[in-house]
Amino acid sequence: MIRLAGIERIFRVGEEEVHALRHIDLEIAHGEYVSLMGPSGSGKSTLLNMLGLLDRPDAGRYEFEGHDVTRLSDDEQARVRRERIGFVFQFFHLVPRLTAEQNIELPMMLAGIEPAERKARLARLLPEYGLEARARHRPDQLSGGQCQRVAIARAMSMKPALILADEPTGNLDRHTGKEVMAVLERVHAEGATLALVTHDPEIGSRAGRRLRMVDGAIVGDEQG
């Protein structure tokens, strides 16, 4: 599903050049559950952004579902993100003035899906993520775990093939973190490919495939 070949990413911070990604070669198959671990600054978030088409590599080739996506225009990349990729962030990134259900609806709105179809999907998503009672609450009226469930429901609203989670439990207590992981793993079990970045070895070790990054390079790749 994903094939990275010779991906390089260099940031310029003042005079200095920071090699965020060094010659990354990586293949991820359909339905895999991959965790990315490593010290901060090792480039794991940069790699995740690259996979999510939020960032462009300075060199190398990225094939997503068999197509070279590095050469796509911004708008075409936006379409791939919209239709095929779901994001879950550490800080949830819910729009504060919108209710839970309006937040979940956002990707479908951007995709131009008819209101009737959106209502139907909402009616399915809300109970699936245990949010029926909270549908009309704003993010500031929700707990951290509920916020992250809203964010996951939002990511799933377009039925994406790939879910990218950047420290999804980083802002939650241990108990809620476990709950959120259970939700993500259920999503994976239903067929989506899941890639997650984490600091927490306990969470990282649950993945079927564990990548270790140091200084912008992949130094470990364990399966099973």
Next chain:
Amino acid sequence: MRFADTLQFAWRVVLGYRSRTWLIVLAMAIGVAAVVAVSSLGEGARLYVLNQFGSLGTNLIVVLPGRSETAGAMPGVLIGKTPRDLTLDDAFALKRSNAIRRLAPLIVGAGDVRAGARMREAPVLGTTADLLAIRHMELARGQFLPEGDPRASLPVCVLGSKLANELFGAGRALGEWARIGDRRFRVVGVLAPQGESLGFNTDEIAIVPVGAAQALFNTEALFRILVEAKSREQIAIAKSDIEEIVLERHEGKRDVTVITQDAVLATFDRILRALTLAVGGLAAISLAVAGILIMNVMLISVTQRRREIGLLKALGATARQIRLAFMTEAVLLALGGAALGLAAGKAGQLAIGAIYPNIPFAAPWWAVATAPLTAITTAVVFAVLPARRAARLDPVRALSKR
């Protein structure tokens, strides 16, 4: 993204940041209200002046002695040299023109009007019976100056309503004797109250036959001749006829000035319209200021909503969708401001209208149309920069940490 969704998204932003929304709507509203109120003031003044001139009569031509060298339009300013008086004979000679329906010579002076022990100083007009029709005057009681030989110095007079009331008490002037200067006149008519027109209050005047006025003021010279052309189309013909006749009678000297009401009206119309445009334009500057405010507030909003914009991009929003969302927001704000401004401008116009009921204040259609249009255009123009900045935002940086 469906248009209805873009609209709804922008609408929720507008509702979501209330103080910001009010600030922009208020700035826009003040600009629009200023344009509407100020231009309706100008338009009111214009209509007022036009009405005043219109009430002087229809198809009116004014002949005055002396040649004005300037093209100025104010009758009172047109006092040139007077090499030769304009006489009654000149006036009646004008009747030769086929384009003229009627005319009235005018002698004006000030006189003491007495009745019994009461005395008022009043403008005294010497004229003929036709003045009533030419100047659209109306009688409250009795009759106007008699037809017949205009030179006959009949001892009759017609009084303005206020003058009649002050001299004789309400409703009792008819048939009484009034003394003007050293002559006695019987009051044959009282004018209906008409109020002021062009600073000349017909309620306070006394009208006597022109022959009597000549004797009273001891002069042959006419102050004006008021001429009514047969129709609007004949005004120009009447004017050239008048000039020709007077030229002939004055041994080839062009020593009268002929003013047509149309020319005066047109001049005033032009001046006041330009004035209205100018003050309306000044008010429109406040709209530009409001536009700059919109730009500032929206730039701040782009910075504040960095994470939201980054999120939208991650969720697959295109640059165009984000630009459109911000532009729609600006248009909504401008529409709100324009609506509020139109309402406030209308209210202001009604308030001023209540204070000065004589002046027909009305916002001209072009101001009502252009003020909101300008508001929306400014909003759109000034939203371009913030919208582009939002659309160009790098999602990775926008989303990274807090």
